[in-house]
Amino acid sequence: MALFYNFGLVDVLKKEYIENSYMIIEANYIKFIGDQAELSDYQLQKGIDLKGQTVMPGLFNLHIHALSTPIARPATLNVEDPSKFGIRGSVHLQQYLKSGVTFVRDMNGRKKAETGLKEAIRDNIVLGPEYYICGQALTMTGGHGSNTGQECDGIDGCRKAAREQLKRGVDFIKLIATGGVMSPGDNEHETQLDEEEMAAAIKEAHKVGKKTAAHAHGAEGIKNAIKAGIDSIEHGSYLDDEGIELMLKNNTALVPTLSVDYFLFRHGRQDVPQYAIDKAKRAEEAQIKSFLKAWEAGVMIGIGTDAGTPYNPHYGTYQEFVSMVDLGIKEIDVISAGTITSAKIAGVEKEQGSIEPGKLANFIVLKENPIQDIRALKNINMVYLKGNLVEIGNVEYLPHLD
Numbered sequence: 001m002a003l004f005y006n007f008g009l010v011d012v013l014k015k016e017y018i019e020n021s022y023m024i025i026e027a028n029y030i031k032f033i034g035d036q037a038e039l040s041d042y043q044l045q046k047g048i049d050l051k052g053q054t055v056m057p058g059l060f061n062l063h064i065h066a067l068s069t070p071i072a073r074p075a076t077l078n079v080e081d082p083s084k085f086g087i088r089g090s091v092h093l094q095q096y097l098k099s100g101v102t103f104v105r106d107m108n109g110r111k112k113a114e115t116g117l118k119e120a121i122r123d124n125i126v127l128g129p130e131y132y133i134c135g136q137a138l139t140m141t142g143g144h145g146s147n148t149g150q151e152c153d154g155i156d157g158c159r160k161a162a163r164e165q166l167k168r169g170v171d172f173i174k175l176i177a178t179g180g181v182m183s184p185g186d187n188e189h190e191t192q193l194d195e196e197e198m199a200a201a202i203k204e205a206h207k208v209g210k211k212t213a214a215h216a217h218g219a220e221g222i223k224n225a226i227k228a229g230i231d232s233i234e235h236g237s238y239l240d241d242e243g244i245e246l247m248l249k250n251n252t253a254l255v256p257t258l259s260v261d262y263f264l265f266r267h268g269r270q271d272v273p274q275y276a277i278d279k280a281k282r283a284e285e286a287q288i289k290s291f292l293k294a295w296e297a298g299v300m301i302g303i304g305t306d307a308g309t310p311y312n313p314h315y316g317t318y319q320e321f322v323s324m325v326d327l328g329i330k331e332i333d334v335i336s337a338g339t340i341t342s343a344k345i346a347g348v349e350k351e352q353g354s355i356e357p358g359k360l361a362n363f364i365v366l367k368e369n370p371i372q373d374i375r376a377l378k379n380i381n382m383v384y385l386k387g388n389l390v391e392i393g394n395v396e397y398l399p400h401l402d
């Protein structure tokens, strides 16, 4: 048992900052939270004084590529041996943890290395955050991500492909609804898997209580995925009014991944392929507009950075929070999006996403109050995963160019 006291608590459910809080951790779980005035002197002597600091739930990142290094051309990594992918991924996952992220959702596997990595974390061989995998993304023949994904066509083909991924023990199913930005030769406005194809795969995931996510940039592909019953739209660059209405009606979430363009334009202009720069430029303005419109309309929004794309580092999750605040969203609302709302989108809200009795003790301690300055998320003092203190050390890690 451990007792922490004298901290400000970010209550992401009530959207409040509660001073003079205390919390009791037992085994892997939060047992009690409350006002420290309730504590006896004896209890205080035994507790850990977090004077002046802030406690909040561990951050979520719903859209990452753990097995990819954020170099200019990540696709060049595909020639690597699968064993090396696992090692790479394990280093990256530790960067998440050390930067305060206790839950990640991996948006594509590579050569099945993600399965071994997930098992290695589960078996305590390596340290990592809660690691949700989709295995291979399902894409049409020749579609976006077909180099690492599983190609499938037609209702029967997509149903079978979803069943194959689920048989491998994946946590969710990812579908490709439109072309991409980083892939040569396709257009982000083109629709790819059809509504009926996606619906068949989504049905299989929902039958076993698992979530689904769709890569979608263009307006038509976004609407196809929503009508097919998808749980979250990833990117959503060219979301139109009809799409927003459909999202509200179907309770579909949006994970806007604003960090892709932020990091790409900041660092990567010289050596990133020109087609990717051109497409990203086109998409950036639209994506920000789509995000703000969806936010205003009340669409459920989650945090995801798409880390592993060029110059988009695995320790940079804070940037997605910062970008949203810089666009005028209130700090506490963005923090709720990146904790409890993201937990709901991933389907793990019963055990994660807020500081409440009965939930896993996945929390972070900050020296500054992120509700006053969101950049406080860059300075994580302590990270606790299932009640255990994580050794933070230095999270800087420069992508090395093979």
Ligand SMILES: [Zn+2]
Binding pocket: 063, 064, 065, 107, 306
């Ligand atoms: Zn992605």
